[in-house]
Amino acid sequence: MNNKFEALKAEDSGEEEEETFRPAPIPGEGEHPLQYNYALWFSRKSQTNKTVRYDQxxxxxxxxxxxxxxWNIYSYIVRPGDMSGHVDYHLFKEGIRPMWEDEANKHGGKWVIRLKKGLASRCWExxxxxxxxxxxxxxxxxxGAVISIRFQDDILSLWNRSNDPGIVSRIKDTLQRVLNLPPNxxxxxxxxxxxxxxxxxxRTTDHFKR
Structure with missing residues (x-):
């Protein structure tokens, strides 16, 4: 399956071309607006340049x-389970960058779920x-959420704004329900x-630590 988007093509070819953020278009007539706008990001760990920063x-x-x-976007990108190497998809609310230091993220945390190979695409969707x-x-x-494709297993994470125990517990309960995860x-x-x-x-180590 071919990727439609230049950011993915550039990474696949080893180029360092940066895709500039663009705000979401206004929903068209008859479309179903979401409660929040979202942005999809991609990252691939460089195998040749070890000095590249995470944000780069x-x-x-x-x-x-x-x-x-x-769905117009999702139907044109490769599913996580069909990708290889050290790559990540990041889906975050518009205005929030997928970084610890972002104002919306820095006081919160994330649920991290290790997945056996073969589960990434279904669980991510x-x-x-x-x-x-x-x-x-x-x-x-x-x-926002991140799916990280790794060599031995894959990692799914869901990021939230605060570390309130009640909220963290409620998010876990919903995660277990919507993902229908194996007991172990x-x-x-x-x-x-x-x-x-x-x-x-x-700034240069394994992205899983993010």
């Missing part, structure tokens, strides 16, 4: 404001559809402040 690897793909716009459909019922807490699936919650302390010199 982030490539904007597209943004959308309606159900129809989302179930998660982002639940997120777009506001199934988590935690107000504005949800910031490993789930871990990580506060972004802890991640930043553990990785104060991080």
């Amino acid at each position: 690897n982030l490539k904007f793909i597209a943004s959308f404001a309606s159900v129809e716009q989302f 179930n998660l982002i559809l639940a997120m777009l459909g506001e199934q988590f019922m935690v107000g504005e807490e949800i910031c 699936t490993i789930m871990e919650y990580r506060a972004h402040t802890d991640s930043m302390k553990d990785n104060t010199s991080f």
Whole structure:
């Protein structure tokens, strides 16, 4: 399957062309608007240049404001399970960059779920559809989601704004329901402040630490 978007093509070819962020278009007549606008990002760890910073690897793909716009984008990108190497998709609310340091993220954290190979595409689709459909019922807490394709297993994460125990627990319950995970699936919650302390010199190491 071919990618439609230049950000993905540039990464696949080894080029360092940066795709500039563009706001989501206004929903067209008859379209179903989402509660929030979203932006889809892509990153691939460089195998040749070890000095590339994390934010330099982030490539904007597209943004959308309606159900129809989302499916128009989603139908033209390769599913996570069909990708290889050290790559990530990031789907975040428009205006929030998929970085710990972003104002919306820095006081929150993320649920991290390790997936056996073969589950990435199904779990990613179930998660982002639940997120777009506001199934988590935690107000504005949800910031975005990431799927990280790795060599031995894949990693799914859902980012939120605060570390309130009640909210964190409610998000976990919804995650377990919408993903229908096997009983032995490993789930871990990580506060972004802890991640930043553990990785104060991080800019070139494994993206999973993000």
